[in-house]
Amino acid sequence: MLELLAALERVEIVGVFVETATQPQRSLKEKLKRSIRYDGYLETFKKFSAKLLGGVTDGAEELKTVQESQKELEESAEKLKIPIHRVENYHAESVINLLQKADADLGILYGTNIIKESVFSIPKRGSINIHQGLAPIYRGGPTVFWELYNGEKEIGITVHFVAAKVDTGDIILQKTLPLEYDFSRYELNYENFLNDFRARLKEPSARLIAEAVSLIADGKEQRTKQDTTVGKRYRLPTKSEKDALARILKKRQSAKK
Numbered sequence: 001m002l003e004l005l006a007a008l009e010r011v012e013i014v015g016v017f018v019e020t021a022t023q024p025q026r027s028l029k030e031k032l033k034r035s036i037r038y039d040g041y042l043e044t045f046k047k048f049s050a051k052l053l054g055g056v057t058d059g060a061e062e063l064k065t066v067q068e069s070q071k072e073l074e075e076s077a078e079k080l081k082i083p084i085h086r087v088e089n090y091h092a093e094s095v096i097n098l099l100q101k102a103d104a105d106l107g108i109l110y111g112t113n114i115i116k117e118s119v120f121s122i123p124k125r126g127s128i129n130i131h132q133g134l135a136p137i138y139r140g141g142p143t144v145f146w147e148l149y150n151g152e153k154e155i156g157i158t159v160h161f162v163a164a165k166v167d168t169g170d171i172i173l174q175k176t177l178p179l180e181y182d183f184s185r186y187e188l189n190y191e192n193f194l195n196d197f198r199a200r201l202k203e204p205s206a207r208l209i210a211e212a213v214s215l216i217a218d219g220k221e222q223r224t225k226q227d228t229t230v231g232k233r234y235r236l237p238t239k240s241e242k243d244a245l246a247r248i249l250k251k252r253q254s255a256k257k
Contacts, residue, residue, distance in 0.1 A: 001110060002073070004210035006080045010217040014102045015083040018070055019090050019112065040239040090119050106216060108209065109162060120162040125216070127162040129169070130209045132201050134176065135160060137231035139167035143201065144194050146234045147179055149245050151252075155179045155197075157205050159212040161223065166233055170223035172212045177204065183253050190249055 005011055026034070035044040077084040087095045090112070099122045107120055107127030120127040132143040134156025147155045154176040163169035179197075186193040215221040237245070 001206035001209060002076050002080060002082065004206055005108075005213060006082070008210065008214050008217065011213060013080075013082045014104050015085055016073065016077050017085045017087055017090070017095075017099065018073065019088070020070075020086050021088050037238055038236055043239075091116055096122070106213065107162075108213065110209070114166065115162065117164055128159055128172065128209070128212060128216075129162050129167070130205050131158045131160060131167045132156075132198070132205060133158060133167070133234075134174065135167050135171060135231070136226040136228050138234060139228075139231060140233040140235055142194075142234075142236060144179070144197050145237055145245070148181065148190065148194070149237075149241070149248065151248075152179055155201075157201065157208055159209050160226070165228075168226055168228050170225055172215065172221050172223060173208055175204065175208060177201070181249065181252070183249075183256060188246055188249055188253070190245060 002013070002016070005013055032044065035047060039047070074084055085098060087098070089095060090099075096118060099119065104123040106125045107123040109115060109120070109127055109129040115127075131139070132155070133139065133141065133147075134154075135158040138146060138156065144155060156174055156176050158167070158171055159173045160167065160171045161169035181190070181193060212221065
């Protein structure tokens, strides 16, 4: 995405701001409660046992992936001679001051946690976000899971202005891609399917946001207000909802035979 934006004639990238605190701080009780809700008792036991015994947990693997991604981002920024700022929390007063000094016309959010208005409203023309979902039908996330759960035949990518409520701002651009589960390759291991499909969304997402920025730079963007009375905001699936998806896929697999 940085390379695509840097190639735009009317665009100057004033800086990249990376939040280093990748996970919210929670007590052990809160972590246990969340883990049981979203992963179930057995996976929670495995996770915390591995941690106690010094093994590698899924959380540690995810953190490693995030850190590697941030390193690649830093290398890309350095190659393009773009200033990069590593900050612990976007909403800290010192960071807000830093963002204000950047004096940007437009903010671009990509793969962040939820950002408050005190941050996304700093750029003169506001901020835009890439949402991998067909807003307003699918707001929130996680990407692909709920579309697959609901039996959709396609998934959307949306570039929109950032508003106070998640994924509700005016839409600039959208596109759709076909969504078809490959039983011959993945059987019922839908987690691998989700990971692979999400990876394939990165390039079209980057291209769509670069196209949106180009339109904004030329003053040619068209804003479409979202009707939030349709669709809903989705959230992380619970263990029971994950189990339900496995049953749904099993039925679809049987229907194909």
